[in-house]
Amino acid sequence: MSELLGMAAGVGSAVIGGTAITGIRYLAPSTDPFTLAAIRFGIGVCILLPIACLKNERWPALRDLPVVAGLGLLFFVLFPVILNGALIWTTAGRAALTLATLPLLTMAVAALMGAEPFTARKAVAAVIAFSGVAAALAGGLRAVPAGAWKGDLLMLGGALFLAFYNIWSRKFIVRSGPLRFTSVGMGVAVPVLLLAAWMVDGFASVAAFDRTKAWAAVYVGVFGGAAAYWLWAEAIARTTPTRVAMAITINAVAASAAGAIALGEPIGWSLVLGIAAVAVAIGLATRPDRT
Incomplete structure (x- = not known):
């Protein structure tokens, strides 16, 4: 039951995070990456910390x-900076596809570190999930900007960082608790992000937000900052690093669906196929290991 709850938390985190990407896309032209991250995690820690004190x-x-x-x-400073840097060179679709290699990278790192045994079933599930994301993003992958390989390589490095995070963080989450662990980590990161935002004069752009942008920022902070990362820590505490990483593949699919609904971005059968493939992969990955 704990394994299923862990995967459910991971999928929930990925879906919520995917929808929050729509809000981030909407706000990105109006501010800088550091300020946007400071808004996201600043609101997030203001919500999580009081709850953590009561829990x-x-x-x-x-x-x-x-x-x-x-x-x-x-998790809250380096990876967002890498993601924003990658998007300077490559497209959102290519970046999402590169991030979908996380299950394979986590599997390899976990096996090398002795944290989790390698199984053919998990490898097959990871490949199916990766293929599903590729199908969902097929349309956006046709346009290749100049120097896209630089962004792809940067994004691959970011995915590798996340693989190590999934493995390294688990014992510390279990020792304390998912909510308090996340609150402390986010609380350490926010002052760094606020300082960076101040240095680039990012607060001036926030002051110019209209009501729609202000509500989008609230959504990104509450759901993309607080809920998504709390659920991700819950997932890491309850199941294996590879199974948690499998959930990230639905992030890009959820972002595509939310973009189609909220921003009028195109949607087609490739997205439906991608959702089906990711669902099959997650179902395969959540089957209990034989002992």
Whole structure:
């Protein structure tokens, strides 16, 4: 049951995060990447921290705080910067497809570190999920901008960072609790992001937001900042790193669907095929391992 709850949390995180990408796309032309990340995680930590204080979980131990802080900077500062940098060179579709290699990368890293045994079934599930994302994004992959390989390589590096995060963070999440672990990591990252936003004068752009943009920012913070990352930590605590990583493949599919609904972006049979393939892959990955 814990495994199924973990996968459900991972899928929920990916779906919520995918819909939040629509809001991020809407806001991106109006501000800079650092300010957008500061808004997202600033709102997120303001929601999570009070709930964490009320929830019956352990705070990260004093001896764990340096590692928890480092993981927070990796997850909430470094990876968003890598993602934003990659999108300078490559398209959103290509970046999402590259991120869909996360299950395969996590599987390889987990096997090398002895954190999780390699199984052919999980490998097949990862390949099916990757193929489903490729099908869903097929239309957007036709246009290849000059220098796209630089963004693709940067995004691959970001996916590798996430693979290590999934593995390294698990024992610290289990020692404390998903909500308090996430709150501390996000709380460490937000001052860094606020300082970066201040240095690029990002707050001036926020002051110019109209009501629609303000509500979009609230949505990105509440759902893309608080809910999605809390659920991701819950997933890591309850199931294996590879199964958690499998859920990320639905992120791009959810983003495509939300973009079609909210922004009028094109939708076709490729998206339906992608959703079906990812569903099959997740179902295959969640089958219990034989002992």
